[in-house]
Amino acid sequence: MEDAEVVVKRPKLTKAQRTKQLKRNYQTNYKFFLIFGGIAIVGFFLFYFYPIIRTFILSLTDKTIYSDSANYVALENYMYAITKDAMFAKSIKQTMIFAIISGISVLVTSLLLAILLNSKVKFIGVFRTIYFLPFIIPSFAVGAVYKNLFNPTTGLINNIISLFGVTDLPLWYISPYSALRTMILISSFGFGVKMLVFLAAIQGIPEQYYEVAELEGASKVSQFFKITLPLISPMLFFNVILITIDGLRSFSLAFVMGNGNGWPSNSTLLFPIYMFMTAFNAPFRLGYAAAMAWLFFLIILALTGLQFLLSKFYVQKDIT
Amino acid sequence: MESPEFKDTKLHGKTLSKKTQKVLTYFFLILFAIVALLPFYYLIITAMKDLNEASTQSTMWPHSFALWDNIKFVVTYQDYNVVRMFANTMFIFVLKTLGTVLTCSMAAYAFAMYKFPGKKVIFFVMLSTMMIPGELLGIPIYEFFVNTGLKEVAYIPLWIASWFATDVFIIFLFRQFFMTVPKALIEAARVDGYGEVRIFFKIVLPLNKPVIATVILLYFIGTYNDLYGPALYISEKAQWVMANSISIFENLFNVGGSSSFVVPWNYVSVASLIALIPVIILFSFMQKQFLQSVTGVGIKG
């Protein structure tokens, strides 16, 4: 609903009147917000706030898993991570590259596939099930399957490529140069849920819009950009957030493909892997891992905030 | 919602006939279907290979045929009690889903329907905490469960969080859906004298069956494949879950402390395929509801 043209002037309230209005608000709104949302707020404090604070305190010490006592070192861990730890910098860089590129490719792939799956052909339901299948393979088995597929000498992918006469076959995950790219490519297969979200969003667009566009002679491409995209923009944003989170927290795939340590040559060293290695491999620096995690969290916060800001430009809230 | 019918339409200025469109569509559908099925193809042929070939070679077509032997080995393996593991997993799944549906819908209702000072900020903070690497949050929480002795009681650590609306993604989903419920309906109920809580349970919630279906599907797959959660809390073999049914074969030869033990991929593949059967069945049934669930979400932001 558009705001009325005439701006209603708010009369100045006296203190008594303001208190009265607050009380009224409480009765009608705030109270119920708390009744319904109370448990979520409690849950947030218990399962997120408490661990985060404890982790923050941990990050100010030099605690290792096996030490009984820990020394307070203030922000030393943070300074070290930012200024001196080359591996930390590398892991952040690899994670950003991975999250952004694979994020974009998953977004594009799932959107295109959603359009494809929207076609009115026979057996479309079967196709939809098939496209969702890669999503249900357990994550720890995924890596091994894909590792075999992308094996440079015996894998199916290179076998197929060589059929086309290509002689200089890519090294995929063996070369430090291309290992991250290979991982990005593999993660593009994770379009399951997002594809269905897009599909449903596209199906939510009323027929008439396309019919009118057809009558006016618009091409399919311009129909896509002028009708489809704007109308699914809220779900687009939803998927963007989802994909970003997935990309930044990606652990299983990198763990399997990198043999748990960023192999080869630290090219697949995503941040969650590096944090895992710091805390659970000798010398088990828990305090330092906590500090790194907090720095990473700040980066994520900034990135998400940025996306929320950008969303103002492309998300249309209403289609009446 | 119907998809646009095939008519003679323009694409980039060129006109494509109905037939060409259909052919193109089928072509791409099948092409990508093959790509999506590749991992499964590999899983199936690996299940057919014998131990040596499956673990040490990456052939694209089995040279040895040991499917029956592999299945026999897996099914009769001493610790492979798949029925029990399935039951355990279902227990966790049901409790988790119930908890989430109840508490997250309530939380979403609060954010969608009622005003509160700083509501947007609260939501943003909750959303961003979701992005913290879970591994780090897990340690203090694990300590808590150990200290209270609840670590291994009825899988509590694995589902208790869902009763506190900790899945922000689901809250997000519910919220979008709630925003599509016509305000008039709720107003009418209020006028009729229904209390807010009653409105929620009797009217709003039943309208949102598709979202519930979504939660069921996502949680089923999530709980089913979750290896790290149980690995942290479960130590008794009797309490193993479905994810264990596959990982026991992965570590079959991990006995000497070396990191280069051989992994019997043939057994792992068979166990994976057995585990996948219920999931595929579930998905084929719930596909329609899941799609419906998100239909309403895109209409209103």
Next chain:
Amino acid sequence: MKRTFLLVAAILTFTAPLLASCTDTSNVLKIALDAEDEGRYDELFAYFTAQTGYPIAATYGQDISKLIGTKDEPDIIKTRTVAVTSMKESLIDLTPYIDAETTMNVDQYIDSIMDALTIDGKVYALPTSINTSLLYYNKDLFDASATELRAGLGLGETDSVYPQADWSYADFQTAGVILSKYTLDGTTPVYTQFGAEAQLNWWGEWLVYVNQMGGSFYEPGTDNHVCAVTSPEAIAATEFFVEKSMGDVNHKFAPNAIESASSFGFMSGNVAMVLGGHMGDWYSYDALGLNWDIAMLPTPVGRPDAQGGEISADAFGISVRSHKAEQAFSFLKLWAGTEGASEMYKYGKVGALKSMETLIASLPENETKDISISVVFRAVEKAVTLPNEKDFSKVVREMAMSELYKLMYTGRGSESDVTLVLTRIKTNVDKYYSDLYGA
């Protein structure tokens, strides 16, 4: 009323377990073992309980760092020679208990192992099973190339074609090249079999060469804070390591990085030898039906007594938070003594006792393995423990092996100048330590 109730409940929740653990007066000794150990030692536990009256409660497959990190740890903790430096704050000093003992002392264990477990004069754990670098070989592949091997190595008709204890790197290379089969695709050799593996993922092979050549990873006398990989010995060792995989057809006998990732491996049956390896793989080799045996490591030409090869061991200590240290020690004596060693040998674990060799020799036929087990004990005499430095594995993995990897393939991002790569490694490692500890 409600508030006080909540407060009391909260206090109880957090203090109850604390009280419980301190007042645990039962004699149950808790021990955390690996998943595969389940059921194996029940008889031994029962024997111990019968002797002393203390029951044993074992958990299997639980990650020890998780248990310790959340203060849920058992009385008896498993550690390793590599990890004991990091874990020592969670373990008690066993020296007073050992000194009070008349039936055993630390001399009954292999010296180098005990050195690794003794920090600042305090013994933190007792060893139970060792791992040492060996030369593994596939008898079937050697038999198949017997004639060429005899010719190449100058052996007589009745001499064994298998690796011998006096092999030098030259013999190793000669045999390896003979055992590497390839066909020519134009001018490019395409291999179908290799003489030896190339270990690229950890230091188990490269470090052996460095040590045997007389070099070391750290500069001696620098408290393990200065890297020594640019020494002439280390350079020579690395060149041998690289040439093994990247040399021409007369020198190449191991797969490079690309070939390693495909189906070449000792376990695949198409690579004839492994230098270094890990004794934990014995189980996998048997499961795959390989016809394998072990031999002494080859030594550099002209240095037949070269020290090299790694030795490490699993060990068990007692938790600092255990209230039953004395009882736990009585179990530890048994566990790390002859009774435990005999039991563990049934599952392929070789104990760290000096008397282990005689112990195995005295076992009945059906309990011995079909391999040259005495080689293990000869190899131990020449083996070297890893540097006693808590960041060692991190530094070697992240900074050394990752860079060396680039020498082991050709393609984008690969390197070919050994000295350059080693210099880069040294710079990075030195910088790491100076950042950490100050210059």
